[in-house]
Amino acid sequence: MAEYRAPTRDMLFMLNEVLDADRIRSLPGYDDYDPDTVSAVLDEAGRFAGEVLSPLNRSGDAEGVKWSAEGITPAQGFGSAYQQFVEGGWNGLTGSADHGGMGMPRVLGAVATEMWNAANMSFALCPVLTASAVEALENHGSDSLKQTYLDKLVTGEWTGCMDLTEPQAGSDLAQVRTKAEPDGDAYRLFGQKIYITWGEHDMADNIIHFVLARLPDAPAGVKGISLFLVPKFILDADGNPGERNDLACASIEHKLGIHACPTCTMSFGESGKGALGYLVGEENKGLAHMFTMMNAARHAMGLQGLGIADRAYQHALDYARERQQGGRAIVEHADVKRMLLTMRSQTDVLRALCLDSAAAMDVAERSDNQEDRAAAQARADVLIPVVKAWGTELGVDIANTGIQVHGGMGFVEETGAAQYLRDSRIAPIYEGTNGIQAIDLVGRKLIRDEGRGMRALIADIRATADGSAEGANAHPALSDALDLLEQATDTLLEAGRDAAMANAFNYLMLCGTVFGGWYAARISDVAKAALANDTDETDFYEARQACARFYIRQILPKAQGYAAMVAGGPDAVDTVDAARHL
Template identity: 80%
Template sequence: MADYHAPTRDLMFMLTEVLDDAHIRGLPDCDDYEPDTISAIVDEAGRFASSVLAPLNASGDAEGVDWSADGVTSASGFADAYDRFVEAGWNGLTGDPEHGGMGMPRVLGAATTELWNAANMSFALCPLLTASAVDALAHHGSDDLKAVYLDRLVSGEWTGCMDLTEPQAGSDLAQVRTRAEPDGEAWRLFGQKIYITWGEHDMAGNIVHLVLARLPDAPAGVKGISLFLVPKYIPDADGNPGERNDMRCASVEHKLGIHACPTCTMTYGEDGRGALGWLVGEANRGLAHMFTMMNAARHKMGVQGLGVADRAYQQALAHAREREQGGAAIVEHADVKRMLLSMRSRIDVLRALCLDSAAAMDVAERSDDDAERAAAQTRVDVLTPIVKGWGTELGVSLADTGIQIHGGMGYIEETGAAQPLRDVRIAPIYEGTNGIQAIDLVGRKLLRDEGRGMRALIADMRATADGRADGANPHPALAEGLDLLEQATDTLLAAGRDAAMANAFNYLMLCGTVVGAWYAARIADVAQAALAAGTDETDFYEARQACARFYVRQVLPDARGYAARIEGGADAIDTVDAARHL
């Protein structure tokens, strides 16, 4: 089983050479975002990921978690690793300094999120969800709630989670039945939630649940859902964990992967008291408030796909270098090189996409220019479903390719090649399935916007394709891909909502494939400039060029297939009678 080596050089390449780090540094409160600081943080995060989290990945997978009526015991070593994670300040890297965070940009947080997930996806899900809870509470919580909870959540002293799904609801949150009854200035919750990631554990002093529930007079459907903060332990007058709330973990799921991550069924009010909770934001606006968490989490899911893909690539590469067949290491075999290049080239462009979209979040949140902030938010809105959808599809696909490179040994659990695939397979499902991401991209980000956000993105990509971006070389293959994307965009805008929805997933994959080619072109330009300047890292930059070339010649042609499906119309789907034909 290959050791995990944090890709710190690759991250620095993206953060300081491919992306515009100077622009981020020019944003308010980003003066410290300098190459030396970035390098120090990335290097230290890489050491923590490689030396503390990665060694627990396989053992946590084998051991899993232990459930009893009293709660959940984490896998061996996880609680200590979490204490070290919090003590080192990693949980608060991008947190607001007013609440004890470091205040670093989200783009740097995305880089460390990749490392945590590559090293140990089960562990990484815990701080990932806490960060999302921080976002929701910071945007929508009352001052009183912020005073009690935000400092502790930012530091990681307490963890957070999202409680959305119910057995009868699935992704249809209009069917939520958990109810909230008034109790003075607070509420008492009764009901059940399922699939609650890190909903119960022994690694932190308290667990803060953000729960969707209905008020007694709530209207039906999604317009009648409110958001509540429900702690495992009710804080006392000093803000310390006090009485145990009427909320329990009834069971944990037995899953395909992420075995060391407890996926809980949570019950509220079984003792008859009701779980004490406090309203977050406005009554009956809970779903809108929850999406503050959801959108941040969706971006992190794409980063998760990236991290696990890189872990699978490292394992496959190490095996290919060691395994001999036909008198040579299989890394020299043409088909194995093809598979390794298919992994590495996609990882390069997905890393650029994840970081660049996080940088757009920083601009949208921090810029003091209203127009720039609005444009950046539009870019974030367009890219988020692509990051989540395309990124997690790649995570699964590349983990699968990693098994293929191992051959029969990949199908044996002892090699560790199967774990990345088992772990990451959940990523296209949770936080909104990738079908939902596609519907969001086409329905909300394309049709509702009348294509403005997508056309702005295409215009920026055209500048690179034409060689107008920083005086770089033209990229005719990218230009052809953009022609396909532009035509598909026009087709869906003219098709009407129902026909567009039938082709939404193809459109999402087309967008990801073409956007990936945009980053491949930018990577190639930067690498060419470095080589022309006489860099000491010739192998590194030649490798970036080789991967970019492979992407353009061997991956970008997939865009023609997605475009052909879109141009072929939706009749092949819409005319099928589900009752009679399926």
């Protein structure tokens, strides 16, 4: 099983040539985001991913994690790798310099996150959840909580996790029953949470749980949920981990994939004392505060889909180059080339989408122009559910195609191709299923916004399709697909929220497919210009152009099918009586 090779040249191409790198460099506080620094960070991150994390991927999958009443022991090598991760400063790559981080843009953090997930998705989930905890604490925590916990979370010395789901609730957070009882300036929590990723381990000195719970007088439903910070170890007078809090991992889930990632059932208050916790933000505003974490996590899930897609592609390409059939390597067979191009072309445009949305979040946070900030936030709001849902759907599809490239050898565990499919399958489910992402896109980001954010994005895509940007070429196939997206947008806006829900997922997949066509057109334009200027990287730019052309001709036509489903209206779903017809 070949180790992971970080696609640093492809990442630099996206960062510096396809996207507007100067726009990020001009933002306040990002003076160090210069080409030399970016290149050095990618090289070193790629080395760490390939040499430290990737060798643990297969062994971690086979070994899994060990549970006992005392806690969880991660797979062999994970603890050492995590310490190297922290010592290398990787956890704080985008963290505030005021709290021990490097202060780099999200867009640079995104390429590193792709590498961690491609090399070892089970490992990568730990820093992803810590990053989400940092987001919540930075945005909603009191000064006291920030001073106490933020530095350690930013550096990764302590890890963070989200404790949202309960056995009876699932995605319906209105059903949350975990209780938080006042205890002086703090609270005591009682209840149980399930599916808590990296909720228990021994790789760090403390684990900081962000828990949704209800106060005694809280209103019913989602309006009565508050957010609490609950440490695994209560801090002593010097701020160091001391007494074990009244929380425990009752069990771990036995999963289809990500075997080296402990997915925990967490119990709070089993001893009767209650787990000591601290209110984050305002009472009964926990759901809104939680979404600060969720947006960051959902973007990271799209990067998971991307990372798995690239790793599965690398694995399939290596096999296809070595496997002989009919007197030649199977990479030369037309159908195998089709599958590999399907994998690579979609990986290229997904990387562009993930980085473009990260750049939008950077501008929304850092620009000193309020109009630019608002426009960038609107763009990020539209893109994030597509990044999460379309990106993770592609991750599964591309990993599945990788198995097909291997043929029968893909169906046996020895080649390693099956692990990518098993690991990738969770990503469309957690941090809000992809159906929930579609509801978010259509209900909140389209209809509630009256289509303003989507129409602004469509206008930008139209400029590329028409070739109106300087040095650009017209892309008629993209223009035709964009017409379909515009018509589908009008259809859902006119239908209203309830009627639109039946086709929300098809609309999201339409968006992803068309957005991918936009990035493919931009990649093609950049590659064509480089080749016209007698570049010394002819093979690289010809490859980018070939993959972009394949996407436009072989993937973008899927937009017609998704658009037809949206145009067909909700009746095919809404007229079905679930009790009699299903």
